[in-house]
Amino acid sequence: MxxxxxxxxxxxxxxxxxxxxxxxxxxxxxxxxxxxxxxxxxxxxxxxxxxxxxxxxxxxxxxxxxxxxxxxxxxxxxxxxxxxxxxxxxxxxxxxxxxxxxxxxxxxxxxxxxxxxxxxxxxxxxxxxxxxxxxxxxxxxxxxxxxxxxxxxxxxxxxxxxxxxxxxxxxxxxxxxxxxxxxxxxxxxxxxxxxxxxxxxxxxxxxxxRERPSLAAAIIEPLTDLFRRKGPILIPILVLISCFRLPDFVAGVMANPLYIDLGFSKADIANVSKLYGVWIGIIGAFAGGLALTRLGLWWTLLIGAFIAAASNLMFAWLASGNATLPGLTLTISADNFAAGFAGSALIAYMSGLCSPSFAATQYALLSSLYALPGKLIGGASGAVVDAYGYPLLFTATASIGIPLVILCFVVRQDTLQTVREKDEEVEAPAPTAGAGSRA
The missing domain is CATH 1.20.1250.20 (MFS general substrate transporter like domains)
Structure with missing residues (x-):
C-alpha cells in the first residue's frame, strides 16, 4: 500500500x-x-x-x-x-x-x-x-x-x-x-x-x-458483504454497537431536566456542562485514542463499555441528595470523560469492521445503528422518571454495562482477528504497475 x-x-x-x-x-x-x-x-x-x-x-x-x-x-x-x-x-x-x-x-x-x-x-x-x-x-x-x-x-x-x-x-x-x-x-x-x-x-x-449507485448497491451490497465476511458473529457485533452508547443517549435526554429540577441555574448548567464539560469530553476522547495505541482495540472497547455505563451512577448519586455545585462538577467530569473515551473506542471498532470496498456506506450504516436504539429508548425516559424517579432511571441505564461487558468477551476473538487483518493490509507491499487493486 x-x-x-x-x-x-x-x-x-x-x-x-x-x-x-x-x-x-x-x-x-x-x-x-x-x-x-x-x-x-x-x-x-x-x-x-x-x-x-x-x-x-x-x-x-x-x-x-x-x-x-x-x-x-x-x-x-x-x-x-x-x-x-x-x-x-x-x-x-x-x-x-x-x-x-x-x-x-x-x-x-x-x-x-x-x-x-x-x-x-x-x-x-x-x-x-x-x-x-x-x-x-x-x-x-x-x-x-x-x-x-x-x-x-x-x-x-x-x-x-x-x-x-x-x-x-x-x-x-x-x-x-x-x-x-x-x-x-x-x-x-x-x-x-x-x-x-x-x-x-x-x-x-x-x-x-457520473453514474450514481442504485439503492441495492448503496445499501444491500454493503450489508451482504458484512454478513459474508463475519458470519454468525455479526449478530452479537451489531447488538454491541447498538447498545454501546445507550446509557449516554438516555442520560443526554434527562440530564438537563434533572439539573433544572435540582435547582441549578441556567448559568450553572452552562458553565459546568456546556463549557467545562465539552473540554473534559475532548480530554476523554484523546485518552481513548492513547489507550488504543497502548492497550489495543479490544481492551479499549471493554474499558469504554464499562465506564460509559458506570458513569450514569453519578447522575443517580447527584439526584439522591447531592445537588451541590461540586457534585454537579464531579458528575459532569465523570460522564463527559467516559463518553469521550467510549466514543473513540466505538469509532475505531466500527472503522475496523468496514471493508475497503464499502467503507463509507458501511460506516454510515453502522453509525446510524449505534444511535438508533438510544434515541428510541431515550424517548421513554421521561415516563420512567415520572413513575419511578431519577435515581432508578440512571441506575437502570448503568446496569446496561453488564451485558455490554459480556458482549465484548463474546466478540473478543473476532476483534483480535480484525486487528490482525488490518495490520496485514497496512504492511502489504504496494501493487506493481499494472496490477489490479481494490478501490
Missing amino acids: AEARRLSVRDVLTDGRIALMLPLGFSSGLPFLLVFSTLSAWLREAGISRTEIGMLSWVALAYSFKFLWAPIVDRYDVPVLARLLGRRRGWMALSQLGVALGLVGIASSDPQANLTFAILSAILVAFASATQDVVVDGWRIDAAATERQGMMAASYQLGYRLALICAGAGALYIAEFVDWRSAYLAMAALMSVGLVGTLLAPRLDQGAA
Missing part, C-alpha cells in the same frame, strides 16, 4: 478548502443541541412534563435515518439553487436556510400555549440539519484527495465543537440574561456562518454527470 504524501504546514495553511471546513463544521454542529438538550431545558422550565420532553427527543431520529434520503441529495438538483450554486452547494444552502427557518419557528413558539408548533419547528430543524450533514460530507469527499481528508475532517470537528459551545452554553447564557426567544433567534442568525462558507466554497459539479 503506497504511503500517502505527507502534508507540510504550508500546504495546510494555504489550502482554502481545509479552512472552509471550519464554518461548514460550525453550521453542522449548531442545530444538534438546539433540538436536544438545550430545548429540553427550555421545555422543562416552561412546565412541560418530562414524559413529553422525553418523547420530543425522537425528533433527533432524523440523524439516524439520514442514509435513507442521502441518494436523493446525491442524485437530484435543487430547483433554481442548483443552477446558481451547483448541486452540492445548492443542497447546502437549502438545508442551512431550513435550519434557520426552523430555529425562528421555535423562537416564535410558546411551548405552554402551543407545544405542537414548537415540535413541528424542531422536526424541520432536525431534518434540515441531517440533510446538511449528508451534503457537507459529500462536498468534502469531492473537494479533496485522500491525503487531505484527515485535515479536512480535523477542521470540521473544530468548527463542530465550537458550535456545540455556542448552542449549549451560549444559548443558556442568553436565555438566563434575556429570554429563550432571543437565544433561539441568535442561534438562527449564527447559521449565516455556514451560509457564508457555502457561498465561498468552490463549485463542484463533476459528480453530477
Whole structure:
C-alpha cells in the first residue's frame, strides 16, 4: 500500500478548502443541541412534563435515518439553487436556510400555549440539519484527495465543537440574561456562518454527470458483504454497537431536566456542562485514542463499555441528595470523560469492521445503528422518571454495562482477528504497475 504524501504546514495553511471546513463544521454542529438538550431545558422550565420532553427527543431520529434520503441529495438538483450554486452547494444552502427557518419557528413558539408548533419547528430543524450533514460530507469527499481528508475532517470537528459551545452554553447564557426567544433567534442568525462558507466554497459539479449507485448497491451490497465476511458473529457485533452508547443517549435526554429540577441555574448548567464539560469530553476522547495505541482495540472497547455505563451512577448519586455545585462538577467530569473515551473506542471498532470496498456506506450504516436504539429508548425516559424517579432511571441505564461487558468477551476473538487483518493490509507491499487493486 503506497504511503500517502505527507502534508507540510504550508500546504495546510494555504489550502482554502481545509479552512472552509471550519464554518461548514460550525453550521453542522449548531442545530444538534438546539433540538436536544438545550430545548429540553427550555421545555422543562416552561412546565412541560418530562414524559413529553422525553418523547420530543425522537425528533433527533432524523440523524439516524439520514442514509435513507442521502441518494436523493446525491442524485437530484435543487430547483433554481442548483443552477446558481451547483448541486452540492445548492443542497447546502437549502438545508442551512431550513435550519434557520426552523430555529425562528421555535423562537416564535410558546411551548405552554402551543407545544405542537414548537415540535413541528424542531422536526424541520432536525431534518434540515441531517440533510446538511449528508451534503457537507459529500462536498468534502469531492473537494479533496485522500491525503487531505484527515485535515479536512480535523477542521470540521473544530468548527463542530465550537458550535456545540455556542448552542449549549451560549444559548443558556442568553436565555438566563434575556429570554429563550432571543437565544433561539441568535442561534438562527449564527447559521449565516455556514451560509457564508457555502457561498465561498468552490463549485463542484463533476459528480453530477457520473453514474450514481442504485439503492441495492448503496445499501444491500454493503450489508451482504458484512454478513459474508463475519458470519454468525455479526449478530452479537451489531447488538454491541447498538447498545454501546445507550446509557449516554438516555442520560443526554434527562440530564438537563434533572439539573433544572435540582435547582441549578441556567448559568450553572452552562458553565459546568456546556463549557467545562465539552473540554473534559475532548480530554476523554484523546485518552481513548492513547489507550488504543497502548492497550489495543479490544481492551479499549471493554474499558469504554464499562465506564460509559458506570458513569450514569453519578447522575443517580447527584439526584439522591447531592445537588451541590461540586457534585454537579464531579458528575459532569465523570460522564463527559467516559463518553469521550467510549466514543473513540466505538469509532475505531466500527472503522475496523468496514471493508475497503464499502467503507463509507458501511460506516454510515453502522453509525446510524449505534444511535438508533438510544434515541428510541431515550424517548421513554421521561415516563420512567415520572413513575419511578431519577435515581432508578440512571441506575437502570448503568446496569446496561453488564451485558455490554459480556458482549465484548463474546466478540473478543473476532476483534483480535480484525486487528490482525488490518495490520496485514497496512504492511502489504504496494501493487506493481499494472496490477489490479481494490478501490
